Amino acid sequence: MVDVTIIGCGIIGAAAAFELSKYNVSVLVLEKENDIALGATRANSAIIHAGYDPKPGTIMARLNVRGCEMAKQLTSDLDVPYINNGSLVLAFSEKEMETVRMLYARGNENGVPGLTILSKEEVLKMEPYVSEEVHGALYAPSAGIVNPWEYAIAMAETAVKNGAEIRLNAKVTGISKTASGYSVSVNEHESIETRYVINAAGA
Ligand SMILES: Cc1cc2nc3c(=O)[nH]c(=O)nc-3n(C[C@H](O)[C@H](O)[C@H](O)COP(=O)(O)OP(=O)(O)OC[C@H]3O[C@@H](n4cnc5c(N)ncnc54)[C@H](O)[C@@H]3O)c2cc1C
Known part of the structure; x- marks a missing residue:
C-alpha cells in the first residue's frame, strides 16, 4: 500500500513529491510520458x-x-x-x-x-x-x-533521492474508492492501492 500517489510529474507533481519526500511517507509519482516535465511546465513564460x-x-x-x-x-x-x-x-x-x-x-x-x-x-x-x-x-x-523545466527536474530528483519513486510511461486510466483509500489503474492493466491521491495531471 502506497501512502501518497501523485498523478503527473510537471512542476506541481514534482513539487508535491519534493515536499512529501521530507516526511516518513511512501510517495509514488505516475507520469504518462517517457520523461518528466513534458507538459505545460516545459515551455511557459518562466515568470x-x-x-x-x-x-x-x-x-x-x-x-x-x-x-x-x-x-x-x-x-x-x-x-x-x-x-x-x-x-x-x-x-x-x-x-x-x-x-x-x-x-x-x-x-x-x-x-x-x-x-x-x-x-x-x-x-x-x-x-x-x-x-x-x-x-x-x-x-x-x-x-x-x-527555468521551469529545471525547477521541476531538480525537485523530482531530490524527491527520488529522499526515497520517492517516479514511474514513467505510467498513464492513470481510472481511480476507484476502496475501504482504505483508492485503487489507481495504470495503463489499464495494473492496479495500485494507495491511501491518498494527488491529482497533478495538469489542465
Ligand atoms: C504559454 C504559457 C505560458 C505560461 N507562462 C507562465 C509563467 O510565466 N509563469 C507561471 O507561473 N505559469 C505560466 N504558465 C502556466 C504554467 O505553465 C502551468 O500552470 C504549469 O506548468 C502547470 O504545471 P502542472 O504540473 O500542473 O501541469 P503540467 O506541466 O502540464 O504537468 C502535468 C503532467 O501530468 C501528466 N499527465 C497528464 N495526464 C496523466 C495521466 N492520466 N496519467 C499520468 N500522467 C498524466 C502530463 O504528462 C504532465 O507531465 C504558462 C502556461 C502557458 C501555456
Whole structure:
C-alpha cells in the first residue's frame, strides 16, 4: 500500500513529491510520458509572478505570494537558474492605467511587497527600450524568472533521492474508492492501492 500517489510529474507533481519526500511517507509519482516535465511546465513564460493577479482571499493569492517569496531560497538550494529581476505591467493608454491601478490595489491586498505605480518617465528610465507610447506601469520587485523545466527536474530528483519513486510511461486510466483509500489503474492493466491521491495531471 502506497501512502501518497501523485498523478503527473510537471512542476506541481514534482513539487508535491519534493515536499512529501521530507516526511516518513511512501510517495509514488505516475507520469504518462517517457520523461518528466513534458507538459505545460516545459515551455511557459518562466515568470515567477509576484501575486497581484489572483483574486484576494483565494488560496491561489496566498500561495502565489508565498511561492514567489520561497523561490529565491529554494532555487538557490536546488541550484536552479533564477533571476529576481522584477516585473512590469505596461499600460499604453489611460484606460490601461485603470487596470494597472486595479492590480496595484489587488496586489497590496494580497500582500505583494514593494508594488509601485511608475510614471512614463520612470518606466523609460528603468527600461529604455520600452516604446515611447507607454503611459505608466505596475512594477513588482519581488517577481523573477526561473527555468521551469529545471525547477521541476531538480525537485523530482531530490524527491527520488529522499526515497520517492517516479514511474514513467505510467498513464492513470481510472481511480476507484476502496475501504482504505483508492485503487489507481495504470495503463489499464495494473492496479495500485494507495491511501491518498494527488491529482497533478495538469489542465
Ligand atoms: C504559454 C504559457 C505560458 C505560461 N507562462 C507562465 C509563467 O510565466 N509563469 C507561471 O507561473 N505559469 C505560466 N504558465 C502556466 C504554467 O505553465 C502551468 O500552470 C504549469 O506548468 C502547470 O504545471 P502542472 O504540473 O500542473 O501541469 P503540467 O506541466 O502540464 O504537468 C502535468 C503532467 O501530468 C501528466 N499527465 C497528464 N495526464 C496523466 C495521466 N492520466 N496519467 C499520468 N500522467 C498524466 C502530463 O504528462 C504532465 O507531465 C504558462 C502556461 C502557458 C501555456
